[in-house]
Amino acid sequence: MPEYRTAQIRNLALMGHTGSGKSTLIEALLYRAHAINNRGRVDKGTNHADFTAQEQAHHHSLEPSFLSFDYHEHHINLIDTPGLADFFGRALLPLPAVESVLLVVHADRGIEAVTQRAFEHAREQGKAIVVVINHIDDHLPGLEALVEQIQTRFGHGCLPVNLPLADGSAVADCYFSPDSNTQTLFSDVASVHDELIDTVLEEDEALMELYLEQGESLSPEQLHAPLETALRQGHLVPICFTSAEQDIGLSALLKVLVEVMPNPLEATPPQFLKGWDDQEQPVTISQNPEDHVLAHVFRVGIDPFVGKMGVVRLHQGTIDTGMRLLIGDGRKPFKISHLFKLQGGKQLELKQAIPGDIFALAKIDGLEVDAILHDSHDEDHYHMPKLALPQPIFGLAVKPKRRGDEQKIADVLHKLVAEDPSLHIEHQENQNETVLQGLGDLHVQIALEKANEVFNVDMDTAKPSVAYKETITAPAEAMHRHKKQTGGAGQFGEVHLRIEPLSRGEGFQFESQVVGGAIPGQFIPAIEKGVKEAMAQGFLASFPMQDIKVVVLDGKHHAVDSKEIAFVAAGKKAFLEAVSKASPVILEPLVDMHVQVPQDKMGDITGDLSAHRAMVCGTEALDNSSVDINVEAPLAALDDYATRLKAMTGGEGQYSMTFSRYEVAPPSVQESLMH
Numbered sequence: 001m002p003e004y005r006t007a008q009i010r011n012l013a014l015m016g017h018t019g020s021g022k023s024t025l026i027e028a029l030l031y032r033a034h035a036i037n038n039r040g041r042v043d044k045g046t047n048h049a050d051f052t053a054q055e056q057a058h059h060h061s062l063e064p065s066f067l068s069f070d071y072h073e074h075h076i077n078l079i080d081t082p083g084l085a086d087f088f089g090r091a092l093l094p095l096p097a098v099e100s101v102l103l104v105v106h107a108d109r110g111i112e113a114v115t116q117r118a119f120e121h122a123r124e125q126g127k128a129i130v131v132v133i134n135h136i137d138d139h140l141p142g143l144e145a146l147v148e149q150i151q152t153r154f155g156h157g158c159l160p161v162n163l164p165l166a167d168g169s170a171v172a173d174c175y176f177s178p179d180s181n182t183q184t185l186f187s188d189v190a191s192v193h194d195e196l197i198d199t200v201l202e203e204d205e206a207l208m209e210l211y212l213e214q215g216e217s218l219s220p221e222q223l224h225a226p227l228e229t230a231l232r233q234g235h236l237v238p239i240c241f242t243s244a245e246q247d248i249g250l251s252a253l254l255k256v257l258v259e260v261m262p263n264p265l266e267a268t269p270p271q272f273l274k275g276w277d278d279q280e281q282p283v284t285i286s287q288n289p290e291d292h293v294l295a296h297v298f299r300v301g302i303d304p305f306v307g308k309m310g311v312v313r314l315h316q317g318t319i320d321t322g323m324r325l326l327i328g329d330g331r332k333p334f335k336i337s338h339l340f341k342l343q344g345g346k347q348l349e350l351k352q353a354i355p356g357d358i359f360a361l362a363k364i365d366g367l368e369v370d371a372i373l374h375d376s377h378d379e380d381h382y383h384m385p386k387l388a389l390p391q392p393i394f395g396l397a398v399k400p401k402r403r404g405d406e407q408k409i410a411d412v413l414h415k416l417v418a419e420d421p422s423l424h425i426e427h428q429e430n431q432n433e434t435v436l437q438g439l440g441d442l443h444v445q446i447a448l449e450k451a452n453e454v455f456n457v458d459m460d461t462a463k464p465s466v467a468y469k470e471t472i473t474a475p476a477e478a479m480h481r482h483k484k485q486t487g488g489a490g491q492f493g494e495v496h497l498r499i500e501p502l503s504r505g506e507g508f509q510f511e512s513q514v515v516g517g518a519i520p521g522q523f524i525p526a527i528e529k530g531v532k533e534a535m536a537q538g539f540l541a542s543f544p545m546q547d548i549k550v551v552v553l554d555g556k557h558h559a560v561d562s563k564e565i566a567f568v569a570a571g572k573k574a575f576l577e578a579v580s581k582a583s584p585v586i587l588e589p590l591v592d593m594h595v596q597v598p599q600d601k602m603g604d605i606t607g608d609l610s611a612h613r614a615m616v617c618g619t620e621a622l623d624n625s626s627v628d629i630n631v632e633a634p635l636a637a638l639d640d641y642a643t644r645l646k647a648m649t650g651g652e653g654q655y656s657m658t659f660s661r662y663e664v665a666p667p668s669v670q671e672s673l674m675h
């Protein structure tokens with residue numbers, strides 16, 4: 001049995017823009033807690049969180065990694081996440097497994113794109129948030145302004161719980177036992193303390209009255225319950241200051257993690273659902289170690305030597321080695337032969353897991369992201385809400401270098417997607433292309449690099465066609481009679497249908513209004529099949545069609561010659577005939593893009609974007625002399641944007657984009673695609 005109980009566990013995911021110092025902070029905390037003897041460095045590829053060969057070569061975290069340590073009778077699980085925008089999907093995966101998000105902000109660069117997005121996701125999922133302003137060793141002067149920026153963006157409940165000393169060499173506690181004589185860099189200990197207490201007491205009227213009437217000074221223990229409510233409701237976001245590099249503010253941060261941030265029994269309870277589709281119901285779980293086992297697999301890693309490794313958060317019950325568990329609605333239990341605690345790349349044997357803990361299981365084939373593990377059929381059909389991962393917007397067509405390697409490639413692509421569900425594989429049949437899609441160029445490149453270096457599968461890549469689509473802009477009707485009499489059995493089917501445009505993003509709807517058995521019921525699905533085949537193949541320029549409603553109005557059949565194949569063909573031809581009369585158009589994907597550049601480069605950047613058909617939606621001045629430009633732009637025009645931006649800003653700009661919507665492409669673009 002581990003030497004800690006559920007209430008002593010703290011689970012935190014470190015999120016924030018690349019370079020803010022998440023991995024370095026983890027290294028510093030591990031060292032401070034004596035969990036490691038040698039302190040590694042990101043720039044030397046020796047730190048514990050970035051243990052894969054790829055991370056060490058790129059000096060960036062590329063996958064979530066798991067580290068833990070014991071500190072003052074608590075067990076702290078830290079999950080490091082990648083801060084590069086392309087890997088945001090991977091950074092989101094651990095969220096369901098933690099109570100708290102530790103949002104790391106660079107003292108000089110302020111709130112950057114990924115920090116903002118991470119905050120929004122953490123808030124949406126009801127996580128307690130602690131902001132850590134790191135890099136204070138080389139950026140003291142702007143800290144007061146940065147706190148104001150954080151309050152403007154993330155709310156006035158963002159309050160320092162400690163403040164840097166005037167020379168930045170340490171931090172002064174403003175919450176637990178404040179000393180109002182301490183000279184701080186800005187503001188002062190007493191007023192920050194009062195503000196914190198007022199915010200916490202907002203959650204508990206009785207305690208507030210006691211405080212006001214009797215002038216009682218309240219102990220941290222008395223404040224704990226309202227503090228926990230304030231964190232859960234997002235009314236309070238503590239801010240801490242650190243230098244991970246110079247070891248400043250670490251003990252103060254650890255005290256906050258242990259004494260302020262919630263344990264698994266507090267915080268927003270995990271959201272389990274039972275049943276599928278319209279049967280889906282929220283269920284409450286107990287987090288009791290004696291109850292049935294209920295665990296959630298939130299990360300899968302695939303190693304050519306170790307095999308499949310699933311990282312699991314146990315929510316209820318106790319898991320012992322030797323136990324048998326079920327995966328999801330599966331019937332066949334598997335045996336747990338080992339439980340591991342991960343420490344970066346190391347696996348440490350664990351005998352038993354208790355609710356609230358995070359650990360790993362190895363060599364279990366059926367594990368996949370979002371699988372539920374349980375030990376009783378009472379928990380069949382349990383699941384967690386699906387994480388809304390960012391839509392892929394960049395793709396590369398992949399082909400084997402050697403003929404005959406197609407199957408090997410398909411296998412490795414599936415492994416990559418199993419590890420990272422924000423990667424997608426798309427087969428564009430009409431162009432005979434397999435496209436690996438991700439959130440950006442780097443995302444796809446790093447995945448292919450892994451395929452090559454880790455799984456030994458080398459692929460040729462080519463720029464894929466942008467994912468254009470086709471649709472119709474007017475309703476139309478058409479009829480087709482499919483009739484074949486070739487010697488033996490004939491084929492006969494006649495379909496009369498109407499098509500109508502749907503709103504953008506609605507996809508496909510199919511309905512039959514056939515009455516009186518003009519087309520027997522069993523042939524209606526055949527018509528739908530024919531229509532879907534035609535939609536996949538496109539009409540104008542072989543792009544898949546979307547946002548179309550098809551209504552089968554009438555038709556004819558023949559008692560002997562009517563077969564499924566005849567109605568597939570009739571459905572397809574009738575549909576295509578209708579499309580030709582329904583003013584078809586080509587749609588192109590638009591992305592929502594944020595470009596952050598120095599203020600003096602703004603004119604050049606917006607000019608260039610407008611010349612590439614982008615619409616500027618808004619600009620926002622960021623405190624640190626740069627500006628955030630929000631544009632909606634056609635993806636096709638952003639092909640080489642990374643290079644263009646680098647050239648225009650001398651490498652000082654950065655951007656991130658997410659899929660926005662499909663829009664009718666301008667006539668000139670449509671024209672060029674049809675030839």
Ligand SMILES: Nc1nc2c(ncn2[C@@H]2O[C@H](COP(=O)(O)OP(=O)(O)OP(=O)(O)O)[C@@H](O)[C@H]2O)c(=O)[nH]1
Nearest residue numbers: 018019020021022023024060061083135243244245
């Ligand atoms: N001066 C100074 N440098 C720091 C501090 N924290 C981190 N660094 C340096 O900043 C660089 C980036 O730090 P990382 O820890 O890799 O940042 P990260 O947030 O993990 O970045 P990603 O993994 O790309 O998301 C490294 O070279 C660190 O040595 C700090 O407090 N002060």
Ligand SMILES: [Mg+2]
Nearest residue numbers: 022023060061
């Ligand atoms: Mg990192």
